[in-house]
Amino acid sequence: MITITKEAEGYLEALADELSISPTRYQQAVSSYESLGTWLHRDASTVKQYDPQVYSQGSFRLGTVIKPDDENGQYDIDSVCELAALVKDQLTQQTLKEMLRVEIEAYRVAQAMVKPLGEGRRCWTLEYADGAQFHMDIVPALPNGPSTRVLLESRGLDAQWAGTAIAITDNKHPLFFQQTSNWPRSNPKGYANWFRSRMADAFARKRQKLAESTQASVESIPEYRVVTPLQQAIMILKRHRDQMFADRKDVKPISVILTTLAAHAYEGEETIGQALVSILTKMDRFIGFDGIRYHITNPSDPLENFADKWAEYPERQAAFSEWLEAARRDFFHAAQGNSRQMITDSVAPRIGRGLAERARDRAAPKPASSLLRPATAATVAAAVPSFPAQARVPGKPAGFGGK
Known part of the structure; x- marks a missing residue:
């Protein structure tokens, strides 16, 4: 012992x-996804009618984010954009990802971000100005709770956290271009709820x-x-x-x-x-x-x-x-x-x-x-409730524009 x-x-x-990260860095991160959520709910938004919900996942949501080892290193802000009023068999993964690309690109231009929109296998990436020291990965998603619950229960597996499951896009998925109910799955809210239950x-x-x-x-x-x-x-x-x-x-x-x-x-x-x-x-x-x-x-x-x-x-x-x-x-x-x-x-x-x-x-x-x-920022980041799933209506974040 x-x-x-x-x-x-x-x-x-x-x-x-x-x-722990600084309060300034933390507030920048929060403002970034809040601001995107507000943009997607504006009157001219092409996805407003689908009730877009932008929320964090990963270490920011769990309260375990740490400073980069290099003082000039970047923070990764992992987020989800879930269109709550759509279901996965109404469109393809490719269609969903493109729908959000249009809006995120318009947001990038409106915010005067110099760096081009990046594409990852499952996400779009916004690169903020060098002084901000972070980028935000946005994973397009749709609700997938009922399907996930049925799937898990049919296998005799624990479905306790299934209600918040989502379907996500993956451009390497064999059915990426097909309209189907077979989408890649994820559940960042469910994982965070489990993690919170452990403490x-x-x-x-x-x-x-x-x-x-x-x-x-x-x-x-x-x-x-x-x-x-x-x-x-x-x-x-x-x-x-x-x-x-x-x-x-x-x-x-x-x-x-x-x-x-x-x-x-x-x-x-x-x-x-x-x-x-x-x-x-x-x-x-x-x-x-x-x-x-x-x-x-x-x-x-x-x-x-x-x-x-x-x-x-x-x-x-x-x-x-x-x-x-x-x-x-x-x-x-x-x-x-x-x-x-x-x-x-x-x-x-x-x-x-x-x-x-x-x-x-x-x-x-x-x-x-x-x-x-x-x-410190990690203090703030430690609580899951500081990253609600509900869309917020904040002001525009300061200091993120391109140089």
């Missing part, structure tokens, strides 16, 4: 804060303690002001992974695998040190193996296997095992450290010396484990 020292707890809190008790306890410490009602404490050790631990593990595989990006363990296994392993630990040790100790227990293939099931869609590429690329499974062994060694040693310098030296080789030393300098004795993160 590993005993986590007070010095290690303070250091890990500081490290998570150092990884619900810890979240409620922290919110209650924060209310008591400020002599306020629980309801008056905004949810985005509370952060859980699960989110902090994932942020730290992602940076450790990024540094370790900086020169081997082709085998780098993907974030959704780290996040899923960490959330499974988390058992409501109250501090980041306890959470990190618990997660690293148990996360590989949630990897299945049937003698041929490894399985890391998507909790929101049990038919999806996040480790499906490991059979074709066994070096990726080997890389995950290599990373997990290194993370255990680094953080288990750090957790038992009695000085900030020793802890710094334990983690610096695989999180970066600069970051490790900034965390060391930031760390200071605290009267209790932090309930309220400093005013």
